[in-house]
Amino acid sequence: MIKNRIVYTSMAILLLLFGVMVAVLPNLGIETKNTxxxxxxxxxxxxxxxxxxxxxxxxxxxxxxxxxxxxxxxxxxxxxxxxxxxxxxxxxxxxxxxxxxxxxxxxxxxxxxxxxxxxxxxxxxxxxxxxxxxxxxxxxxxxxxxxxxxxxxxxxxxxxxxxxxxxxxxxxxxxxxxxxxxxxxxxxxxxxxxxxxxxxxxxxxxxxxxxxxxxxxxxxxxxxxxxxxxxxxxxxxxxxxxxxxxxxxxxxxxxxxxxxxxxxxxxxxxxxxxxxxxxxxxxxxxxxxxxxxxxxxxxxxxxxxxxxxxxxxxxxxxxxxxxxxxxxxxxxxxxxxxxxAMKQPQEGQPNGEQPQGGQPNGEQLQGGQSNGEQPQSGQPNGEQPQGGQPNGEQPQGGQPNGEQSQDGQSNDEQTQDGQxxxxxxxxxxxxxxxxxxxxxxxxxxxxxxxxxxxxxxxxxxxxxxxxxxxxxxxxxxxxxxxxxxxxxxxxxxxxxxxxxxxxxxxxxxxxxxxxxxxxxxxxxxxxxxxxxxxxxxxxxxxxxxxxxxxxxxxxxxxxxxxxxxxxxxxxxxxxxxxxxxxxxxxxxxxxxxxxxxxxxxxxxxxxxxxxxxxxxxxxxxxxxxxxxxxxxxxxxATIDKSTVLTATATFSFLVAALLFVFRFNRRGR
Known part of the structure; x- marks a missing residue:
C-alpha cells in the first residue's frame, strides 16, 4: 500500500506540473533562450x-x-x-x-x-x-x-x-x-x-x-x-x-x-x-x-x-x-x-569610389568611360549620358531623364490639390x-x-x-x-x-x-x-x-x-x-x-x-x-520550441509511468 501511495502521489505531481507547463507558462511572457x-x-x-x-x-x-x-x-x-x-x-x-x-x-x-x-x-x-x-x-x-x-x-x-x-x-x-x-x-x-x-x-x-x-x-x-x-x-x-x-x-x-x-x-x-x-x-x-x-x-x-x-x-x-x-x-x-565616416568622396570621385588605374571601380566601359562614374560635361553622378541625357536615361518627348512634366514641372512632380x-x-x-x-x-x-x-x-x-x-x-x-x-x-x-x-x-x-x-x-x-x-x-x-x-x-x-x-x-x-x-x-x-x-x-x-x-x-x-x-x-501568445520539447518529454514520461503502474498493479495481484 505504501508503494502504491508513493507511485500515485508522484503521478499526481507530474500531472500537475504537466498541466502548469502547457496551460500557464506560454501565457506568462517569460522569454526562454529559444525566444x-x-x-x-x-x-x-x-x-x-x-x-x-x-x-x-x-x-x-x-x-x-x-x-x-x-x-x-x-x-x-x-x-x-x-x-x-x-x-x-x-x-x-x-x-x-x-x-x-x-x-x-x-x-x-x-x-x-x-x-x-x-x-x-x-x-x-x-x-x-x-x-x-x-x-x-x-x-x-x-x-x-x-x-x-x-x-x-x-x-x-x-x-x-x-x-x-x-x-x-x-x-x-x-x-x-x-x-x-x-x-x-x-x-x-x-x-x-x-x-x-x-x-x-x-x-x-x-x-x-x-x-x-x-x-x-x-x-x-x-x-x-x-x-x-x-x-x-x-x-x-x-x-x-x-x-x-x-x-x-x-x-x-x-x-x-x-x-x-x-x-x-x-x-x-x-x-x-x-x-x-x-x-x-x-x-x-x-x-x-x-x-x-x-x-x-x-x-x-x-x-x-x-x-x-x-x-x-x-x-x-x-x-x-x-x-x-x-x-x-x-x-x-x-x-x-x-x-x-568612411563614406566621404575621395578627391572629387563620385560617391567616394576608389578608381583603379584612373578608372572608377576599374570597370572599362564603351567609349572609354569606366563604369559610368566619371563625370562628363558636368553630368550628375558622373553617369555617362545617352543621347546627351544625364544618367544615361533616354528621355521621352525630348525631356532630360523623362523628368519634365506637363506645365513645366520638373521630375514629373506635377501635383493635384497639392499632393x-x-x-x-x-x-x-x-x-x-x-x-x-x-x-x-x-x-x-x-x-x-x-x-x-x-x-x-x-x-x-x-x-x-x-x-x-x-x-x-x-x-x-x-x-x-x-x-x-x-x-x-x-x-x-x-x-x-x-x-x-x-x-x-x-x-x-x-x-x-x-x-x-x-x-x-x-x-x-x-x-x-x-x-x-x-x-x-x-x-x-x-x-x-x-x-x-x-x-x-x-x-x-x-x-x-x-x-x-x-x-x-x-x-x-x-x-x-x-x-x-x-x-x-x-x-x-x-x-x-x-x-x-x-x-x-x-x-x-x-x-x-x-x-x-x-x-x-x-x-x-x-x-x-x-x-x-x-x-x-x-x-x-506563442509556445516556443523549448516548451514544446519539454511538454513532449514530460508527456512521454507520464505514459511510461502509467504503463509501469499498470504492470506494478498486475504483479501485486
Missing part, C-alpha cells in the same frame, strides 16, 4: 502593417535629409508596435536609389536602423539591425516582398520581411518594406552558427572568377564577419573548384544554390549575380561549405531589363549599384563601407519608373532558362556555369523551375498574394505622403493585363514550354535586345489570421477584375487585440493617416 529571435513574429508580422515611430532631434533629421548622400549616423529613439528602444543609430541608405532621390524633388530615403550601435547588448527581440526600404522603382510595392516569399517557399534562408508604416517626430513618412539585415543574428537564427565567414560580393571578385590563391586579390569579395581569421577561409579553394573543375560538392551547398538560381531565373531578377552588375547576394561559409543568401529584389519580375539594359535602356555598366545597397567610400566596396506625385507619368519616372508597359516585355517573359544570364555570358559567371554544366545538377535545377512554374509562380498563387496585399496595404498607400507612385499605379500591379499575376501566368507558361522543348530561346551577351528598365505563402492560410477590411477602405479603388473569391479563408488581417498600432488603417477624421495611438500592441 531569442522572436523578432520574426513580433516585428515582422505579415498579417498587419507594423507601426514604426522614430523620435530624433529635428535639426538632426533635417540635416540627414539635406545631406542624405553622406549616410551619416544620427542618434534616435524608435518605437515599434509600442515597444520603445532608446539610443539607436539611424541613417539613410542606398546606392543608385539614394543618388536618384537626392537628385529629385523627393526626400523619401530608405533608412537603416542599428539597435546595437551604441550598446552591443541592445536589440529588439533579438533583432540588431533593420532596413526600411522605400520601394524605389516599384510602383506595385510588392516585387521584393513576393520574391522573398518564393525564396522561403523553396526552402532558402531568407531575411525576415513585412510592411511598416513610418513616422518621424509624429510626421508621417509613409509605407516601407521592413527587411532584416543579413548579419550575425540572421546567421545564428538560420544556420545555428555565426562563427563562419559572411561575404557580400560587389566589385573585383564578385563574379567568382579565380584570380589567385591570395584572398587579398579579391578586393570586392566583401568579408563582413570573422575578419581576423580570414586566412582560415576556404574561399579561394572554392573558387578554384568551380572555375577549374574541382569537387564543387566539397565546397558549396549544391542543392541550395540550384534552388536559388531557379527562383532568380523564374523571377527574371537580373540586378544580381546573373546580370551585368554581379552583386546583390551573400555567401556564407560554414565549416568550409558555402551557402547563398538572397538579397535585394525590388527589380525582380524583369524590372532591371532582360537585355542587361538596366535603367532607362542605358548600358548597365554606366551604373554603379542599385536600390537598397550601400554607397561605397574611399576604395571600399559596399560591403566594407558600413561605417558612415506630390499625383500626376506621375507611368513609366517615365527618373527613379526607374516602377511598373510600366514593359513589365510584359517578351525579353522578360521569355527570358532563357538554359542560359539564364543578361549582359554577360555563362562563362563569365563560373558558379552558375559549373552548376548548369553538370547534367545531374541541371536536371535538378529544371525540376525546381517546373515546381515554381506549376506551384508558386502561377497566376492563381501570385494573385492570392497580391489580393491579400491590396486588402492590407491600400489605405496605407493612399495615406502615404511621400509615395513615388499613385494609388492607381499601385493597384495596376494587383490584377489585370499589366499585373504581377499576369506576369506570373505568362512567365510560368514560357518556363514550361522551354522545359518541354516547345520554345527555344536564343541568347547571348550581345544578342539580347537592350530593353529598358520598367520605369508567400502570404495567403496566410497557415498562420490563421483573419482578413479584416479597413473601415474607410474604398472598394472602387480596386481593379475592375479584382476577385475577392481568390481570397483564402483566414487571409491577411489585423491581429485580435492589436490595439491602435499596426492594425488596418484608422482615419479618425476620414482623411488623416494611421491612428497614432500609443497603446502597447497586444501580441498573441
Amino acid at each position: 531569442e529571435y522572436s523578432y520574426e513574429t513580433l516585428v515582422f508580422n505579415k498579417s498587419k502593417v507594423t507601426t514604426v515611430d522614430i523620435e530624433i532631434p529635428q535639426e538632426d533629421w533635417e540635416d540627414m535629409l539635406e545631406n542624405a548622400a553622406d549616410e551619416e549616423l544620427k542618434q534616435a529613439n524608435i518605437t515599434i508596435n509600442g515597444k520603445t528602444i532608446e539610443n539607436v543609430a539611424i541613417r539613410t541608405k542606398g546606392n543608385l536609389s539614394l543618388r536618384s532621390v537626392v537628385n529629385s524633388d523627393s526626400d523619401r530615403y530608405s533608412l537603416k536602423v542599428d539597435f546595437d550601435y551604441y550598446d552591443d547588448n541592445q536589440s529588439l527581440y533579438g533583432l540588431k539591425k533593420l532596413n526600411l526600404n522605400n520601394n524605389y522603382s516599384d510602383s506595385t510595392l510588392m516585387r521584393e516582398y513576393i520574391s522573398y516569399e518564393l525564396m522561403e517557399k523553396m526552402g532558402l534562408p531568407t531575411p525576415a520581411h513585412s510592411y511598416m508604416y513610418v513616422t518621424v517626430n509624429g510626421e508621417e513618412r509613409g509605407l516601407y518594406l521592413g527587411v532584416e539585415a543579413v548579419d550575425e543574428t540572421f546567421l545564428a537564427n538560420n544556420y545555428s552558427s555565426n562563427d563562419g565567414f559572411l561575404f557580400k560580393p560587389d566589385g573585383t571578385g564578385s563574379d567568382l572568377k579565380y584570380i589567385s590563391d591570395n584572398i587579398a586579390d579579391y578586393t570586392g569579395i566583401g568579408l563582413k564577419t570573422n575578419e581576423d581569421n580570414v586566412e582560415n577561409s576556404k574561399l579561394t579553394e572554392m573558387l578554384d573548384a568551380i572555375n577549374n573543375g574541382g569537387d564543387i560538392e566539397k565546397y558549396i551547398d549544391v542543392d541550395e544554390m540550384l534552388r536559388y538560381f531557379a527562383v532568380n531565373t523564374a523571377l527574371v531578377n537580373l540586378d544580381s549575380y546573373q546580370g551585368n552588375m554581379k552583386h546583390n547576394y551573400y555567401l556564407y561559409e560554414n565549416n568550409g561549405v558555402f551557402s547563398i543568401i538572397p538579397w535585394d529584389y525590388n527589380m525582380s519580375f524583369g524590372g532591371f531589363g532582360a537585355g542587361g539594359g538596366g535603367m532607362g535602356g542605358g548600358n548597365p555598366n554606366q551604373m554603379r549599384g542599385n536600390a537598397n545597397n550601400e554607397l561605397p567610400a574611399e576604395g571600399q566596396t559596399e560591403e566594407n563601407a558600413d561605417t558612415p 506630390p506625385n499625383a500626376n506621375r507619368n507611368k513609366g517615365n519616372f527618373d527613379m526607374g519608373g516602377g511598373m510600366s508597359s514593359n513589365l510584359m516585355a517578351d525579353s522578360a517573359i521569355n527570358f532563357s532558362i538554359t542560359t539564364p544570364v543578361s549582359g554577360t555570358t555563362l562563362e563569365e559567371r563560373p558558379l552558375l556555369n559549373a552548376l548548369l554544366s553538370n547534367e545531374t545538377y541541371r536536371a535538378k535545377y529544371e525540376s525546381y523551375l517546373e515546381q515554381l512554374a506549376t506551384t508558386y509562380l502561377t497566376e492563381d498563387y501570385i494573385q492570392s498574394i497580391t489580393n491579400n496585399l491590396a486588402m492590407l496595404l491600400t489605405s496605407y498607400e493612399e495615406a502615404d505622403p511621400t509615395k513615388f507612385y499613385t494609388t492607381e499605379e499601385f493597384l495596376e500591379g494587383v490584377a489585370g493585363d499589366n499585373s504581377l499575376p499576369e506576369f506570373a501566368k505568362q512567365r510560368s507558361a514560357s518556363i514550361l514550354k522551354q522545359l518541354s522543348g516547345e520554345l527555344v530561346v536564343e541568347t547571348s551577351a550581345t544578342a539580347q535586345d537592350n530593353r529598358g528598365m520598367p520605369n508567400g505563402d502570404t495567403n496566410n492560410e497557415a498562420n490563421g489570421n483573419e482578413m479584416q477590411m479597413p473601415d474607410d477602405f474604398d472598394p472602387s479603388q480596386l481593379p475592375a477584375d479584382f476577385d475577392p473569391s481568390q481570397m483564402p479563408e483566414g487571409g491577411m488581417g489585423n491581429e485580435q487585440g492589436g490595439g491602435d498600432k499596426g492594425g488596418p488603417m484608422q482615419r479618425p477624421d476620414g482623411n488623416g493617416g494611421p491612428n497614432q495611438g500609443n497603446g502597447q500592441a497586444t501580441q498573441e
